[in-house]
Amino acid sequence: MSAPRLGSIESGGTKFVCLVGSAPDRIEAEIRFPTGEPGPTLARAIAFFQETAAATGPVDAIGIASFGPLELRPDHAKFGHLAATPKPGWSGVDVAGPVAAALGVPVGIDTDVNGAALGEGRWGAARGLDTYVYLTVGTGIGGGAVIGGKVVSGLVHTEMGHLAVPRIADDAFPGSCPFHGDCWEGLAGGEAMEARWGTPAEELTGETLREALRLEVAYLAAGLRNIVYTTAPQRIVIGGGVAELPGLFPLLRAELAAALAGYPGLPEHATEEFVVPARLGRLAGPAGGLVLAAGAAAAARQRPWSGPGPSGGTEA
DSSP, X not given: OOOOOEEEEEEOSSEEEEEEEEETTEEEEEEEEEOOXXXXXXXXXXXXXXXHHHHHOOOSEEEEEEOSOBOOOTTSTTTTBBOXXXXXXXXXXXXXXXXXXXXXXXXXXXXXXXXXXXXXXHHSTTTTOSSEEEEEESSSEEEEEEEXXXXXXXXXXXXXXXXXXXXXXXXXXOOOBTTTBSBHHHHHSHHHHHHHHSSOGGGOOHHHHHHHHHHHHHHHHHHHHHHHHHHOOSEEEEESGGGGSTTHHHHHHHHHHHHHTTSSOOGXXXXXXXXXXXXXXXXXXXXXXXXXXXXXXXXXXXXXXXXXXXXSOOBO
16 A cells, blocks of 8 residues: 655644645645635645645645644544634634645644644654653743653643743743743743843843843753653653754753752753754644644544544654
C-alpha cells in the first residue's frame, strides 16, 4: 500500500501556512498568507488544496494545527470549533468543518502548540521519545505534553502558560496577562518582556539584555520545575522567539538545576539533553499538521469517515 498524500494547515493568529507533503524535508507545495476574516481565510486555504489537487492530485487527509482555545472533545457538538479567542471575529468559528466539507477528506485537528509537539516528536528534537513537553515562548507561553506517545487533553487542551510561578522579590512588574496578571505568561512571555523593558525581546542588548535574561531564566525555571514534577518528561523542548535570545539555554539549565534543588536527584535532569531548543523552527506547526493528517488517514482506513471527529492523529 502506498503512503498517503497529506495536507497540513497551521492556522495561526497572524498567518496561515498550508502545505502538501509527507515530511518537513519532503514538501511538494506550500503557501503562506495573513490570517484575516474567518470565511475568506478558510476559503483561501481550501482553494490551495483544490488547486494543488487539480495540478498533482488530491490529498488523502488534512491535519490542522490551530490557534485556540479549541474544543477537542471528540463527542462534543462543537468539536473542531474555536472557543472564546482574543482573535477578533474568530470566536466560535468551525475551523475543521468547512475544510472537511469542501475537500471530502478526513481531517484531524489539534492546537498549534500540540501540533508543534507532535512535529518535534516525529522529526525534531524529541524524536525517539514518548514522554516529553514542547514549550513555545513567543508572544505568550504555550505548552504541549506528550505522555506515553499521546498528546494530553481532557476538558480542554493544556494551558501551561497560565501556571502560577513565584514572583522574584525585586520584581515590581505587574504582569501582562489580561486574566491573571502575573502568571507564567504574564511575567515571562515575549509580550511581557516588551512591556517590562519597552522594546521587543529580540532587540535587547548590553546590560538590559543581561538583566532581562536574569529575570527570564528565573521565571522559566520556576515554570519548568512545575512541569518536571507534574509530567515527568524525558525531555523539554523549547521554541519561539524568546528561546532564541543569546545565552538563554545554558543559563536556564543552571537555574532549573537550582530550582529542582537536588530532588529527585536524577542525573538526566542535569544533562544538556534535558532542556533543548526546538529543531524544526517555522516548520514545527506545519509538521504537526502532517502528523495529524497521517493519524486521520489511518483512522479512516479503520472505519467509515463522516466528517471531522476523533482523528486518531494525536500520537507522536
